[in-house]
Every structure is written in structure tokens, then in C-alpha cells.
Amino acid sequence: MADMxxxxxxxxxxxxLTEKMVVDGGNxxxxxxxxxxxxxxxxxxxxxxxxxxxxFEPSTESLQFMLETCKILVIGAGGLGCELLKDxxxxxxxxxxxxxxxxxxxxxxxxxFLFRPKDVGRPKADVAADFINSRVPGCCVVPHxxxxxxxxxxxxxxFHIIVCGLDSVVARRWMNGMLLSLLVYEDGIxxxxxxxxxxxxxxxxxxxxxxxxxxxxxxCIDCTLELYPPQINFPMCTxxxxxxxxxxxxxxxxxxxxxxxxxxxxxVALDGDDPEHIQWAYQRSLERAAEFNxxxxxxxxxxGVVKRIIPAVASTxxxxxxxxxxxxxxxxSSAYIPLNNYMVFNDVEGLYTxxxxxxxxxxxxxxxxxxxxxxxxxxxxxxxxxxxLTESASLQMKSPAVTATVEGKNKTLYxxxxxxxxxxxxxxxxxxxxxxGLMDGQELAVADVTTPQxxxxxxxxxx
Amino acid sequence: MAATQASKEQxxxxxxxxxxxxxxxxxxxxxxxxVNATATGTEILKNLVLPGIGAFTIVDGHTVSGExxxxxxxxxxxSIGKNRAQAATELLQEMNSDxxxxxxxxxxxxxxxxxxxxxHRFTIVIGxxxxxxxxxxxxxxxxxASVPFLVCKTYGLIGYMRLVVxxxxxxxxxxxxxxxxxxxxxxxxxxxxxxQSYDLDSMDKKDHSxxxxxxxxxxxxxxxxxxxxxxxxxxxKEKEAFRQIIREGVRxxxxxxxxDEENFEEAVKNVNTALNPTKxxxxxxxxxxxxxxxxxxxxxxxxxxxxxxxxxxxxNEGSGSLPVRGTIPDMIADSQKFISLQNIYREKAMQDTxxxxxxxxxxxxxxxxxxxxxxxxxxxxxxKNASFLRVVRCRSLAEEYSVDSVNKDEITSCMxxxxxxxxxxxxxRAVDRFYQQHSRYPGVYNYQVEEDISKLKLCVNxxxxxxxxxxxxxxxYIHEFCRYGAAEPHTVAxxxxxxxxxxxxxIISHQFVPFSNTFIYNAMxxxxxxxxx
Numbered sequence: 001m002a003d004m005x006x007x008x009x010x011x012x013x014x015x016x017l018t019e020k021m022v023v024d025g026g027n028x029x030x031x032x033x034x035x036x037x038x039x040x041x042x043x044x045x046x047x048x049x050x051x052x053x054x055x056f057e058p059s060t061e062s063l064q065f066m067l068e069t070c071k072i073l074v075i076g077a078g079g080l081g082c083e084l085l086k087d088x089x090x091x092x093x094x095x096x097x098x099x100x101x102x103x104x105x106x107x108x109x110x111x112x113f114l115f116r117p118k119d120v121g122r123p124k125a126d127v128a129a130d131f132i133n134s135r136v137p138g139c140c141v142v143p144h145x146x147x148x149x150x151x152x153x154x155x156x157x158x159f160h161i162i163v164c165g166l167d168s169v170v171a172r173r174w175m176n177g178m179l180l181s182l183l184v185y186e187d188g189i190x191x192x193x194x195x196x197x198x199x200x201x202x203x204x205x206x207x208x209x210x211x212x213x214x215x216x217x218x219x220c221i222d223c224t225l226e227l228y229p230p231q232i233n234f235p236m237c238t239x240x241x242x243x244x245x246x247x248x249x250x251x252x253x254x255x256x257x258x259x260x261x262x263x264x265x266x267x268v269a270l271d272g273d274d275p276e277h278i279q280w281a282y283q284r285s286l287e288r289a290a291e292f293n294x295x296x297x298x299x300x301x302x303x304g305v306v307k308r309i310i311p312a313v314a315s316t317x318x319x320x321x322x323x324x325x326x327x328x329x330x331x332x333s334s335a336y337i338p339l340n341n342y343m344v345f346n347d348v349e350g351l352y353t354x355x356x357x358x359x360x361x362x363x364x365x366x367x368x369x370x371x372x373x374x375x376x377x378x379x380x381x382x383x384x385x386x387x388x389l390t391e392s393a394s395l396q397m398k399s400p401a402v403t404a405t406v407e408g409k410n411k412t413l414y415x416x417x418x419x420x421x422x423x424x425x426x427x428x429x430x431x432x433x434x435x436x437g438l439m440d441g442q443e444l445a446v447a448d449v450t451t452p453q454x455x456x457x458x459x460x461x462x463x
Numbered sequence: 464m465a466a467t468q469a470s471k472e473q474x475x476x477x478x479x480x481x482x483x484x485x486x487x488x489x490x491x492x493x494x495x496x497x498v499n500a501t502a503t504g505t506e507i508l509k510n511l512v513l514p515g516i517g518a519f520t521i522v523d524g525h526t527v528s529g530e531x532x533x534x535x536x537x538x539x540x541x542s543i544g545k546n547r548a549q550a551a552t553e554l555l556q557e558m559n560s561d562x563x564x565x566x567x568x569x570x571x572x573x574x575x576x577x578x579x580x581x582x583h584r585f586t587i588v589i590g591x592x593x594x595x596x597x598x599x600x601x602x603x604x605x606x607x608a609s610v611p612f613l614v615c616k617t618y619g620l621i622g623y624m625r626l627v628v629x630x631x632x633x634x635x636x637x638x639x640x641x642x643x644x645x646x647x648x649x650x651x652x653x654x655x656x657x658x659q660s661y662d663l664d665s666m667d668k669k670d671h672s673x674x675x676x677x678x679x680x681x682x683x684x685x686x687x688x689x690x691x692x693x694x695x696x697x698x699x700k701e702k703e704a705f706r707q708i709i710r711e712g713v714r715x716x717x718x719x720x721x722x723d724e725e726n727f728e729e730a731v732k733n734v735n736t737a738l739n740p741t742k743x744x745x746x747x748x749x750x751x752x753x754x755x756x757x758x759x760x761x762x763x764x765x766x767x768x769x770x771x772x773x774x775x776x777x778x779n780e781g782s783g784s785l786p787v788r789g790t791i792p793d794m795i796a797d798s799q800k801f802i803s804l805q806n807i808y809r810e811k812a813m814q815d816t817x818x819x820x821x822x823x824x825x826x827x828x829x830x831x832x833x834x835x836x837x838x839x840x841x842x843x844x845x846x847k848n849a850s851f852l853r854v855v856r857c858r859s860l861a862e863e864y865s866v867d868s869v870n871k872d873e874i875t876s877c878m879x880x881x882x883x884x885x886x887x888x889x890x891x892r893a894v895d896r897f898y899q900q901h902s903r904y905p906g907v908y909n910y911q912v913e914e915d916i917s918k919l920k921l922c923v924n925x926x927x928x929x930x931x932x933x934x935x936x937x938x939x940y941i942h943e944f945c946r947y948g949a950a951e952p953h954t955v956a957x958x959x960x961x962x963x964x965x966x967x968x969x970i971i972s973h974q975f976v977p978f979s980n981t982f983i984y985n986a987m988x989x990x991x992x993x994x995x996x
Contacts (some may be wrong), residue, residue: 034532035529039533039950040951041533041534043946044620044950049946051939087954087957090502090534090536091954106474107477109474113513135536135539238795242673242797244793244794244796244802294798303476309477316965318510318961319962322958323954323989325954336620339988347962348639348976349975350976350979351966353991355989
């Protein structure tokens with residue numbers, strides 16, 4: 001199966017390609033094409049078919065678009081990220097950027113196949129980019145060893161599609177919020193040109209999901225917050241005085257014993273990646289367990305609990321990343337109607353997939369234009385407002401910072417992330433809203449790690 | 464030596480938490496054979512090399528083409544013209560130094576001609592993009608040798624997998640939502656004695672609110688039984704009445720307001736499942752009634768000997784029930800009460816396991832084998848997982864393809880919905896037929912697409928006729944399969960690569976339940992189906 005065209009056509013095509021090689025300097029890289037390279041893809045770009053997208057028109061230009069113009073951003077260069085980079089590179093995408101703030105750890109090597117033992121300690125984004133660029137000639141992956149929050153809208157705006165292989169819900173929500181903030185509305189109508197599709201993948205053990213989000217049009221991350229399982233935290237009284245499971249013993253050591261004994265120095269926090277720390281925690285957990293006749297504390301369990309380790313294998317990441325990359329291809333080429341819009345996968349027993357359309361939430365705090373209201377009695381304490389912001393199922397904020405305009409001046413009511421301000425504003429938590437000078441119907445601005453934009457709430461007093 | 468073990472523990476940490484050290488050991492002792500290093504094949508192998516299988520061997524007679532390099536991460540353009548097995552082995556092997564990679568520059572047909580026993584050495588053989596005739600030949604050899612065979616294919620936007628294994632036993636199926644084994648409907652004597660030591664009415668406040676819910680339900684159930692002629696609550700009305708009685712058991716403070724007793728809340732919440740009758744699962748009953756279980760010989764694998772021992776236990780010491788599992792869920796309780804209750808279950812489980820062991824010993828003796836043939840560890844593992852034992856059996860390819868034994872019912876009932884994934888199975892069969900007739904796949908070259916549609920349609924019709932399948936395949940699918948031109952887009956190959964590799968790991972490790980027996984993935988709609996063919 002060499003080339004697709006008849007022998008005469010084949011000859012002229014080779015000439016065409018050779019000419020292209022000379023002209024196409026690319027990004028200063030030696031443009032490397034060879035006969036038949038893109039044959040597998042061309043069949044989907046250059047041929048019509050009965051199931052293609054209604055807007056699809058077969059042409060030889062689609063491949064050129066994919067190779068030269070299409071710009072894709074991959075968030076995360078870990079289990080999903082490595083797979084995504086490979087999948088996109090072999091789907092004709094050359095302009096890829098990848099963002100990851102982490103460095104490589106030995107425990108990554110069972111699935112993050114762009115890394116080798118000699119790479120341990122180096123930034124994931126850099127090593128991943130190097131590997132792909134050298135293995136797939138012509139591909140140009142640009143790495144960013146950064147947090148997603150370190151990049152701004154000018155950066156994100158340049159991409160046609162963004163694919164996420166993240167391991168945190170908070171980061172997903174931030175990304176979600178960023179793309180929502182790029183939306184342009186003219187006279188209340190959404191400008192489709194301002195939409196950047198977000199393809200999001202997630203895995204855990206043998207389970208995973210892939211979803212397509214068209215910000216402003218389809219369900220966003222926050223619309224479906226309940227789909228993310230809450231983190232299991234044991235009650236304090238169990239940990240402190242009546243442990244029953246080995247996990248309780250380990251949490252006791254992490255949360256209570258370590259801060260008390262500061263075994264490696266006063267301000268030294270328990271580092272789950274430091275084997276010495278884990279060894280200490282393991283020994284002390286064994287002692288705690290022995291006190292209560294609890295069996296089952298192991299080194300592996302200790303590390304798992306301290307680091308909140310989620311088991312992971314290559315296969316699940318391969319499946320989910322592939323599904324995401326297929327969607328990138330569909331959207332970039334307009335060849336097929338994209339997934340609408342959520343697929344879950346589970347191969348614990350056989351292989352199970354379930355595909356459905358996640359619905360937009362009418363009053364979604366992130367993507368609906370519905371104003372957010374807060375209803376509290378003037379005698380309520382500020383702490384109650386903060387509790388609502390963190391505990392509400394639809395908001396699930398992590399550490400909200402609240403500011404308001406009081407008597408004409410902008411006043412920070414409470415902020416946790418800067419120690420000095422936290423200390424200064426802490427007394428406000430036990431003051432009532434009335435004492436703080438807040439008025440019925442006024443605006444409160446709330447900032448939080450779950451969103452890049454400040455959220456505006458309107459405060460209404462109840463009697 | 465110790466250093467490598469420690470670094471392996473670190474490297475494989477995230478997967479060891481899924482299948483344990485013993486599961487990892489089975490992988491490291493496995494030798495996987497891949498036939499054809501296409502993109503699908505190398506993606507499958509990638510997901511086996513990374514978790515550390517012992518060895519792989521690629522059998523491939525093809526030379527690398529430009530097209531191959533375009534969709535395959537494990538072929539580089541400077542290997543064009545070289546043998547594909549060799550080229551792929553280098554780049555796959557490089558990912559994990561624990562794995563030993565081998566290659567055979569030979570087509571599978573040649574090997575089947577000259578040395579079919581070559582394939583007997585493998586733990587599993589994975590055949591990718593095999594023409595039908597080669598597939599059937601290989602399938603027959605592997606079936607006779609009892610070597611598991613996994614057939615995979617990426618065709619356009621469709622992924623296909625077929626597992627061929629005669630009998631695959633699973634002790635550790637790791638079910639997602641297993642019911643607890645608490646025996647509240649038939650409390651064993653040690654449990655009954657244990658709860659005698661509890662007098663809920665006379666306990667102090669602290670003890671009362673830290674008594675495990677299992678004990679609460681058991682106490683109140685004892686009372687109910689004595690008042691209801693030994694009949695446990697059966698319907699919703701009775702269960703609700705029972706729940707209410709427990710609610711009323713919550714202590715009240717001096718003002719008559721019920722205290723906050725979370726353990727009682729747990730008791731109420733768990734009444735429904737706690738009252739589930741203890742019984743042997745039907746699937747297990749079927750296994751008890753099977754040939755292998757009832758006909759123990761010196762050739763019988765350990766799984767069946769142990770299963771028979773469990774059956775003997777059920778009919779004797781177990782009085783109709785399986786050995787007690789021995790685990791209880793976490794619940795609100797003080798440490799001492801919880802641990803002592805947990806120990807009651809653990810000790811009972813140990814007792815039951817010992818009884819099963821005796822049966823194992825007796826069975827082994829009866830066929831002239833030493834008792835050490837089956838370890839205590841294995842018996843304990845099986846007893847703990849008694850409720851979850853599974854056996855997967857797949858039909859041979861010969862049976863699937865034979866006109867006499869084709870699964871017509873499955874095919875026609877699925878095709879009641881003409882867009883069900885079954886249509887892709889039929890199209891793949893038709894495409895194989897096309898290849899047999901024309902020595903090529905439909906629509907490979909642009910100019911062929913149109914004219915091959917009618918040729919492919921003839922193949923479809925002859926297929927349906929041969930098997931007397933009264934189904935209708937829409938023309939759109941025939942057109943689409945010509946359009947595919949046997950393309951193997953990387954993302955679809957990668958999806959199948961992950962799926963197939965995990966199924967291979969299940970076969971090798973005997974943990975988690977493999978699919979049976981055909982899996983179809985549709986990348987157009989991101990849907991899939993498992994068919995029984």
C-alpha cells in the first residue's frame with residue numbers, strides 16, 4: 001500500500017512534495033517529508049463520506065491547515081499529556097504547546113513514556129517536547145515549565161483548541177474560567193469566533209472520562225461539579241481518639257503528630273516525596289496502630305495516604321488521551337461531528353463506555369450569565385458567608401477572598417492566602433455583616449483559585 | 464539486587480496499588496507475542512512494556528513503508544525498507560530496560576507452515592491486522608495448545624478486539640460494588656456470643672453512641688425475631704417498622720430530645736442491606752455444578768480443586784453458606800469495640816478457611832497429589848474472594864465462523880437496531896471477504912473508492928447469504944468502509960492499544976474480569992459494545 005494515486009499521478013505528486021520540501025522551511029527545522037507519510041489521515045481529509053460533518057468539504061488544504069496553521073495547547077505533560085502529545089503529533093498537528101509545572105519522578109515512569117530514568121528531576125514539559133520533536137520530524141512542541149495560572153489571556157487566545165490532561169479539579173475549573181473569560185458577546189449574542197473548544201480528559205485507575213466543552217455553548221466544568229467525587233476526609237474525632245483502620249493511624253501521624261514533634265525541624269512540612277519523612281511517618285503509624293491493635297499499616301499505605309496517591313496505569317491513560325485526540329482531530333478538520341459531549345470509560349470488568357450529553361446548569365456560577373445572589377441576615381457572621389461559598393455544592397470554593405465597597409472605599413473583608421492580610425482580617429470572620437458596614441443589595445467581589453476571574457455576588461438581607 | 468527491587472517498587476508503585484506484588488510477578492514472568500507491528504500492535508505493546516512484562520517477541524514479515532512510519536510512534540523514517548519487527552522492537556524495548564524484546568523476521572503464515580509449535584511458548588499471542596485465513600490458522604494452533612489469543616484490528620474509525628480463550632479463571636475479580644458478608648440473617652455462634660456481652664440499655668452514654676451499627680442491628684433483630692415468630696422483617700412495611708424501632712433506641716437527654724448518635728443513624732441506613740439473605744451467588748452455583756468441579760483428577764488445575772473444596776464446605780461445615788469473608792466496613796465506633804468485632808469475623812474466616820483446606824487436602828490425596836501442591840496462601844485468597852469467583856469461556860474462531868455454529872440470534876437481535884455496533888462486525892467480515900477475493904482491501908486508492916462500493920456490497924450480500932442472516936446493512940456503511948481504504952488512524956489505534964493491553968494484563972495476571980468475547984469501538988460516536996459471537 002504505497003501511495004494513493006495511480007502511477008502517473010504518483011510521479012507528479014512526488015515532484016509536488018519535493019518542491020514543498022524545498023519551499024517549506026517551517027520553523028527553521030529541516031522539513032522532513034517522505035512518501036506516504038500522511039496516507040492514513042488523508043483518507044479522512046480528502047474523501048467525502050456519508051457520516052461526515054455537514055460542513056465538511058474534502059480537500060487537500062485540510063492537511064495543510066493541520067500541519068501548518070492549526071495551533072493546539074496541551075495542558076499537562078503527565079500520564080495523559082505524554083499520550084496526547086504523541087497522538088496529536090501523529091495526527092498531523094505540528095504546532096503544539098505544552099504546559100506543566102512539574103518535574104519528573106521515578107513513579108511516573110510506568111506510564112509517562114516520554115521520560116527515562118536519566119530524566120528524573122527535569123521539567124516534564126521540556127523533556128516531553130524534546131522527545132516528540134526528535135521522534136516525529138517536523139513536529140514543533142513548545143514547552144512551558146509553568147503553572148497554568150502564570151500564563152495570561154494573550155497566551156491562551158492564540159490556540160484553536162485546548163486539551164487538558166490535568167490531575168486536579170481546581171486546575172480544570174481555572175482553565176474553564178479562563179476560556180469563559182475570553183468569550184466575546186456583542187449585543188448579548190456570543191461571537192462564535194471567540195470560542196476556544198476545551199477537550200478535557202481525566203483518569204483514575206481503570207476509570208476515565210473524556211468530554212468536549214464549547215465554552216458558552218455546552219455544559220462547562222462547573223455545570224457538572226457533582227460528577228467529581230468529593231475527597232474523603234476522616235472525621236477529626238476518629239483520627240484523634242478512636243482510630244479503627246490503618247489509614248486513621250497514618251492520618252493521625254500526618255495531621256497531629258508531625259506538627260507536634262516537627263521531627264525534621266521547626267518549619268519543615270511533611271513532604272510525601274521525601275523517603276525519610278515517609279519512613280518516620282510509617283514507624284510512628286505502626287506505633288499508633290499497635291496501641292489500638294490495628295493491623296495493616298505498611299510503607300506503601302503510609303505513602304499512599306500522605307500523598308493521597310491515586311493508582312494509575314498506562315492503558316487507561318492511553319484510552320482516554322486517544323479519545324480526546326480523536327475529538328481534537330474531528331474539530332480541527334471538521335471531518336466529523338464531535339462527541340456530544342461526555343464519555344465515561346471503565347475496564348475493571350470487561351470494557352464499558354457510556355456516552356451522554358451533559359446539560360448546562362441554568363444558574364451555573366461559571367458559565368451562565370445569571371447574577372449570583374447571596375441571602376443572609378444582617379446578623380449573620382462573615383464566617384457563615386465563607387462557609388456557604390466553600391460548602392455549596394455548586395460553588396465549592398477553596399479559600400475565597402472577599403472584598404466589598406464600604407463607605408465609598410474598597411475594603412478586604414477576608415483573605416487567606418497572604419499571611420499578614422489573613423491575620424489582619426481574621427477578626428472580621430466573627431463580625432456580623434451589619435457590623436462590617438455592608439448594605440442590602442450591595443456587591444461583593446469574591447476571588448478564589450477555582451476561577452481566574454473575580455466573581456461578583458449581590459448580597460440581599462433576609463429578615 | 465536489592466537496589467533494583469527497590470527502584471522497581473518505586474517505578475511500578477502506581478500500578479502495584481491496583482494488582483499487587485503478586486500480580487506484578489505474573490507480568491514479569493510473561494512472554495507476550497505480537498504478530499504484526501502496525502500502529503495498533505506497537506501501541507498495545509507499549510502499554511505492556513511500560514508496566515514491565517518479562518519479554519515480548521514481535522513476528523512480522525513486512526518491511527517498513529513510509530505510510531507505516533506516518534502513524535506509528537515506534538518506527539522512524541530511517542527504518543523505511545528495513546524489517547518492521549526489528550525496527551519496532553528497538554524503539555519499544557528502549558522504553559523499559561526491565562523488559563527483554565525479541566523479533567522474528569517472518570510472516571506468521573510461514574511460521575505456521577514450518578514451525579507452528581513456535582507459538583506454544585507464549586503466555587498470550589496478540590494478532591493484529593491478520594487476514595482471515597492466517598487468523599483462523601493461528602487461532603486453531605493456539606486453541607489446541609491452550610494459549611490465549613487476542614485478535615485486534617483498527618479499520619478506519621472502527622476498533623475491533625476478539626478474545627479467544629477456552630477457560631480463564633479469575634479469583635481476584637475486584638468487583639466495584641461488592642455487598643458485605645455480615646451474616647446478620649444467620650449469625651454464627653461466636654458472633655451471637657459476642658453480642659451477648661452488649662447490653663444496650665445499661666450502657667453508659669459514651670459506649671452507647673460508639674457501639675458498631677452491626678451490633679445494634681443484631682441486637683434489635685434478636686428482639687424482633689423473638690416477637691415475630693422467628694420471621695425477619697420481609698417487606699417495606701416491616702423493614703420500616705424495624706428501622707423505627709432502632710430510631711427509638713437513640714438515647715434522649717434530660718429534655719427528651721434525642722442525642723446525636725451517628726452509629727444509630729448508620730444502623731438505620733444499613734438495615735436494608737443488612738437484612739439481605741446470605742446466599743451462594745447463582746454464578747457460583749453454576750460453577751459448582753460444572754464438569755470440572757465435579758470431576759477432579761490429577762490433571763485438574765488448582766482453581767477447580769479449591770472450588771470443589773469450597774463446594775464440599777458449603778454442603779457440610781458451611782450449612783449451605785460460603786466460608787465467611789472476614790472483613791467488615793468501617794463504621795462509627797470506638798477502637799476497642801470495632802477491633803474486637805472485626806476479630807470475631809476474622810477468626811471465623813480463618814476457621815472456615817481451615818475447614819476448606821482440609822477438603823483441599825482430602826481431594827489432593829484422592830488423586831495422588833501431595834497437600835503442598837496448593838498453598839495455604841492460595842486457599843486463603845480464594846476463600847476471601849469466594850463470592851466473586853469468575854470463569855470466562857470464549858468460543859473458538861472456528862465455532863464463530865462455522866455456518867453450523869454461527870451465533871445467528873446475537874447477530875440478528877443486535878441488528879434490529881441497524882446502527883448498532885454489530886454492523887461494524889459484519890462490515891469487517893465483509894472486508895475480509897473482499898481481501899480474500901481481490902487480494903487487496905477496498906478503496907485503498909482514491910480512484911477505487913467509487914467502484915469498490917458495489918464490489919464490497921457483493922461481499923456483504925454473499926456473507927449474509929452464506930450464514931442465512933436476515934439482516935439489512937445500510938449502503939452508507941458500505942460506502943464508509945470503502946472510504947476508510949483500510950486506513951489505521953493513530954488515535955483509533957491508540958484507543959485500541961490501551962484497551963487490548965489491559966485485557967492482556969487481565970489474562971496474564973488472572974485479576975479483574977476480561978471481556979467476552981468481541982469488543983467494537985466506534986470513534987465516530989465514541990461508543991462501544993461487547994458482543995458474544
